[in-house]
Amino acid sequence: MSRPRASRPGAAPARSRLRPGDLLALGFHGLRARPLRAVLSSLGIAIGIAAMIAVIGISTSSQALVKERLSELGTNLLTVTGGSDLLGQEVPLAEGAVAAIRRIPGVQHAGSTAALADVNVYRNSEIAPSRTGGLSVAAADLELLDATGTQMLTGAWLNEATAQYPTVVLGRAAAERLGIQSPGSLVWLGGAHFSVLGILDSSVLVPELDSMALIGEPVARQLFGHTGNPTTIYERSDDARVGAVRTLLPPTLSPEKPSAVKVSRPSDALAAKNTVDQAFTGLLVGVGSIALLVGGIGVANTMVISVLERRREIGLRRSLGATRRHIRQQFLLEAVLLAAAGGLAGTALGWLITAIAARANGWALAIPPEVLVAGVAVTAVVGAIAGLLPAVRAARTSPTAALSS
Amino acid sequence: MSEDAAAEHVVELRAVTRAYGSPPTVALNGVDLRIAAGEMLAIVGPSGSGKSTLLNIIGSLDRASAGDTRIAGHEVNRMSDAELSALRAHAIGFVFQQFHLSDGVTALDNVATGLLYTGMPARERRRKAEVALRRVGLGDRLRHHPRQLSGGERQRVAIARAVVGEPSLLLADEPTGSLDTKAGAGVVEILAELNRSGTTVVVITHDQELAERMPRQVRLRDGEIVADERGVAA
Ligand SMILES: Nc1ncnc2c1ncn2[C@@H]1O[C@H](COP(=O)(O)OP(=O)(O)OP(=O)(O)O)[C@@H](O)[C@H]1O
Ligand SMILES: [Mg+2]
Numbered sequence: 001m002s003r004p005r006a007s008r009p010g011a012a013p014a015r016s017r018l019r020p021g022d023l024l025a026l027g028f029h030g031l032r033a034r035p036l037r038a039v040l041s042s043l044g045i046a047i048g049i050a051a052m053i054a055v056i057g058i059s060t061s062s063q064a065l066v067k068e069r070l071s072e073l074g075t076n077l078l079t080v081t082g083g084s085d086l087l088g089q090e091v092p093l094a095e096g097a098v099a100a101i102r103r104i105p106g107v108q109h110a111g112s113t114a115a116l117a118d119v120n121v122y123r124n125s126e127i128a129p130s131r132t133g134g135l136s137v138a139a140a141d142l143e144l145l146d147a148t149g150t151q152m153l154t155g156a157w158l159n160e161a162t163a164q165y166p167t168v169v170l171g172r173a174a175a176e177r178l179g180i181q182s183p184g185s186l187v188w189l190g191g192a193h194f195s196v197l198g199i200l201d202s203s204v205l206v207p208e209l210d211s212m213a214l215i216g217e218p219v220a221r222q223l224f225g226h227t228g229n230p231t232t233i234y235e236r237s238d239d240a241r242v243g244a245v246r247t248l249l250p251p252t253l254s255p256e257k258p259s260a261v262k263v264s265r266p267s268d269a270l271a272a273k274n275t276v277d278q279a280f281t282g283l284l285v286g287v288g289s290i291a292l293l294v295g296g297i298g299v300a301n302t303m304v305i306s307v308l309e310r311r312r313e314i315g316l317r318r319s320l321g322a323t324r325r326h327i328r329q330q331f332l333l334e335a336v337l338l339a340a341a342g343g344l345a346g347t348a349l350g351w352l353i354t355a356i357a358a359r360a361n362g363w364a365l366a367i368p369p370e371v372l373v374a375g376v377a378v379t380a381v382v383g384a385i386a387g388l389l390p391a392v393r394a395a396r397t398s399p400t401a402a403l404s405s
Numbered sequence: 406m407s408e409d410a411a412a413e414h415v416v417e418l419r420a421v422t423r424a425y426g427s428p429p430t431v432a433l434n435g436v437d438l439r440i441a442a443g444e445m446l447a448i449v450g451p452s453g454s455g456k457s458t459l460l461n462i463i464g465s466l467d468r469a470s471a472g473d474t475r476i477a478g479h480e481v482n483r484m485s486d487a488e489l490s491a492l493r494a495h496a497i498g499f500v501f502q503q504f505h506l507s508d509g510v511t512a513l514d515n516v517a518t519g520l521l522y523t524g525m526p527a528r529e530r531r532r533k534a535e536v537a538l539r540r541v542g543l544g545d546r547l548r549h550h551p552r553q554l555s556g557g558e559r560q561r562v563a564i565a566r567a568v569v570g571e572p573s574l575l576l577a578d579e580p581t582g583s584l585d586t587k588a589g590a591g592v593v594e595i596l597a598e599l600n601r602s603g604t605t606v607v608v609i610t611h612d613q614e615l616a617e618r619m620p621r622q623v624r625l626r627d628g629e630i631v632a633d634e635r636g637v638a639a
Pocket of ligand 1: 425426430431432450451452453454455456457458459
């Protein structure tokens with residue numbers, strides 16, 4: 001024998017040592033020995049993590065769509081109103097407001113509407129004056145179309161010439177309610193016949209234009225005593241300048257009372273509407289966490305039983321030279337692998353659910369990769385916590401367990 | 406054999422007592438036992454006489470409640486769990502009555518497990534395992550699973566696992582207890598062969614005939630050594 005007396009009296013014996021690769025193999029071996037049990041006990045974890053990934057994935061995928069739509073519409077549109085006075089009456093803006101805004105550096109377009117309070121529009125002169133249909137009439141600035149980014153559904157927008165005459169451009173809803181389908185028809189507006197020039201497509205960012213009948217400023221001055229004070233100004237600027245323009249707008253329009261001027265960003269409102277679902281998302285993530293917790297308890301339970309069943313295996317390993325630490329590591333790793341396997345399956349399932357939901361809704365699949373990585377990592381941590389107590393118990397098993405029958 | 410050459414003794418027990426629980430039941434009571442390097446001996450005695458308890462203490466799996474235990478020159482009472490584990494990994498081999506083989510693993514890998522906690526690379530473990538299996542006459546059963554082997558063959562695999570690390574001390578608790586006479590004789594022959602090549606072998610047995618073929622027999626009763634005979638068989 002090459003090493004018959006491995007340890008001479010007094011000399012410290014060589015250490016017990018378990019290679020990391022062997023430890024890993026031991027962990028996998030433990031799972032493979034009882035595959036059905038491994039699957040069942042990691043199912044809870046899988047379901048928990050699948051729920052969380054699906055919730056996050058569906059939420060981010062739908063938000064990705066909103067973001068995409070917003071970037072199409074542009075987030076550089078600001079809306080300016082004069083605010084309201086003490087009596088709740090809308091305060092009109094100054095006559096030269098639009099021109100003043102155009103002079104602010106970075107501003108690309110500015111257009112306005114001026115509500116004409118007592119002017120209404122009807123299909124024809126026979127309709128009772130009280131049946132306004134919720135439609136309003138406003139004098140529109142020629143640049144309104146560019147500023148709001150609204151498209152024409154049919155016909156043409158106002159120009160220098162047509163703005164002088166009794167012509168009108170209808171919002172989409174207004175046209176529907178008035179029963180107008182094509183340009184050239186006549187409507188009864190403020191006691192005169194106005195010829196319909198065109199119909200606007202509906203706009204996500206400026207939905208208020210939908211129910212409006214827009215006429216030129218010159219004709220409004222002429223027929224309805226329009227003073228040139230706009231009610232709402234729409235302004236578009238360079239993306240990088242939006243913040244700066246926003247702070248400049250109130251003092252530019254009302255140097256003596258800047259706080260009265262109200263500036264809003266329609267894209268913010270749209271984005272906010274889509275984050276209302278966050279509470280619901282939070283609830284689902286909570287449910288997922290509970291499933292994860294229950295799954296972790298399932299893994300702990302499986303491991304405790306496993307330790308009791310494998311007392312002899314533990315005793316044998318101890319007799320082969322395993323230290324307590326080796327036994328502890330083996331069972332801890334087994335729990336981690338068990339949970340991580342569930343986590344991997346659950347992450348794949350969650351991804352699949354998100355993909356199906358995204359496809360059904362026409363969204364692009366958008367799960368941040370770090371969420372997938374975190375999914376598996378979280379389950380590994382759950383496994384480590386779940387395996388801690390069983391592993392400590394395994395390490396405490398008496399080395400004589402293999403001998404006692 | 407010189408009685409006072411302590412260095413020559415693989416095992417040296419002095420007034421070892423092992424008591425369980427409280428009130429204590431005494432499994433071993435003041436046992437003195439010295440086993441010289443290269444000896445082969447049988448521990449015999451009725452059921453409950455303390456044979457397994459004694460073997461556990463000799464194998465450092467258990468600690469005595471009182472008395473001194475020296476194994477391979479080490480004072481066991483002063484050693485940590487990690488040190489005792491190292492001693493078992495490198496210097497002691499165990500054979501059990503129920504074999505304790507892993508079912509889903511080949512004979513070769515079962516034997517290689519005997520070197521798992523020495524930190525030896527897997528390839529080298531397998532190579533040594535093959536040598537050990539050939540030594541116990543199972544060179545043609547390397548890829549067999551335990552289920553495909555007879556009881557005697559399984560115990561030979563277990564012996565190969567116990568000796569693959571070339572321990573100086575081999576301990577067997579009823580190694581033939583689950584085997585028929587013929588298979589048991591085969592196992593004993595392998596143990597004797599290992600002893601001839603230098604390993605110290607301690608065998609617990611119920612089988613009187615088997616015990617009498619060993620050079621030395623230690624007889625236990627009620628936790629005490631009642632006889633320590635050196636036969637002429639050797
Ligand atoms: N873990 C334990 N806890 C309490 N008592 C024990 C324990 N292990 C052994 N004993 C007691 O110690 C005594 C000796 O037991 P031991 O297992 O050494 O006997 P044995 O000679 O090996 O018997 P057998 O031939 O049946 O295996 C018995 O009375 C037994 O009940
Ligand atoms: Mg026994």
